[in-house]
Amino acid sequence: MRSISRRLAATLVPLLLCSVLLIVQGSVWLYDRAQRNYLTLLLQRETDSLLAALTVGPDGLFLDLDKIDPDYRRPYSGRYFVVQGREKWRSRSLWDHRLPLPGDGLQSGLLPGPQGQELLVWSGEYRKAGEPVTISVALDYQPLMTEFRRASILISALAVLVTLLAVLIQQWLLRRSLLPLRRVQQELAEWRSGERLHLSEQVPQELQPLVAEINHLGAQIEALLLRARNSAGDLGHALKTPLAVIESRLDALAPSLPAEQLTELQAQLQAMRNQLERTLQRARLATDQSRAQRFDPATDLPALVQTLASLYPAVPEIRLDGASDTRWPFDREDMLELLGNLLDNACKWARARVRLSWRLDAQHLCVEVADDGPGIDRDARDQVLSRGLRLDQQTPGHGLGLAIVRDLVAAYGGTLSLEQAPEGGLLVSISLPRERR
């Protein structure tokens, strides 16, 4: 995956390093030039003083050693001269080294000197007392070179340090400026899990259009889903009543129809009913969708239990076992559908007792519905689950309810299992993950 911060660092580091090193090298070079110019001036002046030290004696010119700098007498002192007239005088400091005597002016390069010294040499041609005189003066440039080298290493190290610092600051700034994005991402996750209905618009100006677009898209999806759900509901209503008419007419015709045909027609009608109910159910599922209303066990469960109590006056007790203080992080209608179908089934089969227990932890919601009815055989359980079979044709809707529950659980990415309840009947246990991947 490409990373913005890595890419930024990858461009910033060479750029910074190159420019800093260029500046270091450039400034060293400039300083070196300035230094040489200045030293040339000094060397010129030195030539002048040497010229002055050439005294006119009885045998022509001679070099008055008293008049020259004592540095020229200490061997390898770093300051040297060669004066070439009729005679040739060399400074004592040269000892046995030969200083080449090139042409006029400053030598372009440094010349090798004694003991590895590097000499800056300046030569001039003069006339004194009618005699041509060539004077070369040299100065050891090595100490300055060493100094420059040390300085450039130091500055380069400093430059690397500065670059490192710049990269760190850049990463920090980047992270800081990406922080709102991370917040937006967090809000989107909350949105998906249904804890929020839109993204907050309190974001930096640069992110505003993005957030506005996302909110707009969300509203559009919401509207689409609402329309789909409504049209599914309308379709359901529109189909159910004619179906009811057909069923009612068929029931009335039952005595005059051959039994075979009647069964066939009834089976087809039943299939239509089931298919319609399941399709509607699937269209209405709202797993990923964030409707504001969460399931609140404190208010929704008693209402549901009361509803079942009036639908099944013969079942005396529906026991609730679980904490009612927190809302479930799932859509209210879906949960009512889930529990309604499960409890409806349980009440249909129970002799006297139905139990609903639930547990909500950090990852899952676990729900168990148990009854003390006849239960289902181990073999038949798989059939019920796999095909939504009706085991008892006398009790309408059994099997269909479980099929709806199975669809719902699948849509939520949960698991459903049928077991033997300690109460004696069927135990349906369901586990729904809080975060859907």
Add this chain to the structure above:
Amino acid sequence: MRLLLVEDNVALADSLCSVLKRAGYAVDWRTDGRDAVVLGEQEPYDLAILDLGLPGMDGLEVLQRWRAAGSGLPVLILTARSRWTERVEGLQAGADDYLTKPFHNEELLLRVQALLRRAHGRVPQALLSVAGLQLDEAQQQVRVGDAEPLSLSASEFKLLRYFMLNPGKVLSKTQLAEHLYDYEDERDSNVIEVLINHLRRKLGREAIETRRGQGYVLVGRGE
């Protein structure tokens, strides 16, 4: 037993009316929610079968109006709205039972029968047993003690069922007429007298007592 059927689908209502009448109920049929509100408050119905998606006024609102006016009329909601949220809403609005479309005629009849018995304080059973009489509502037959079951005519069945759901109560002729005939039927109190005589002939003279100036009481076999 007199029922109010509120259903806007004509074909379904037609079919339901004939099914219910065959089962011995007097049925008034309305399609508009606003009519239903008025009729439900004026007429002494024993039960209402109410669709929810109605023109004029939604079925739930009809029900809420009735309950707000203090009516205890047993109400069976018959609707295509099959979500549990909607069931909970319906029953919280004051309905006594909730049946979703499509449905089987027998199931509707069973639910109506059970609701009527519950409304009269009886536990739903296969047979309605009161005062030594056993009424089979499916076959429209009555059994006196351990004797052979006797067949009843449709009108006799209607009348006896009403008596058996109100045992020991004095029922006036007007009251009986109101609960046995629908809005359009001719109400002739002589017909009731004739029917009561028919019943006495089948069950025994003392089965139904006459309280002069008040009405009739079912005594049955005097248990």
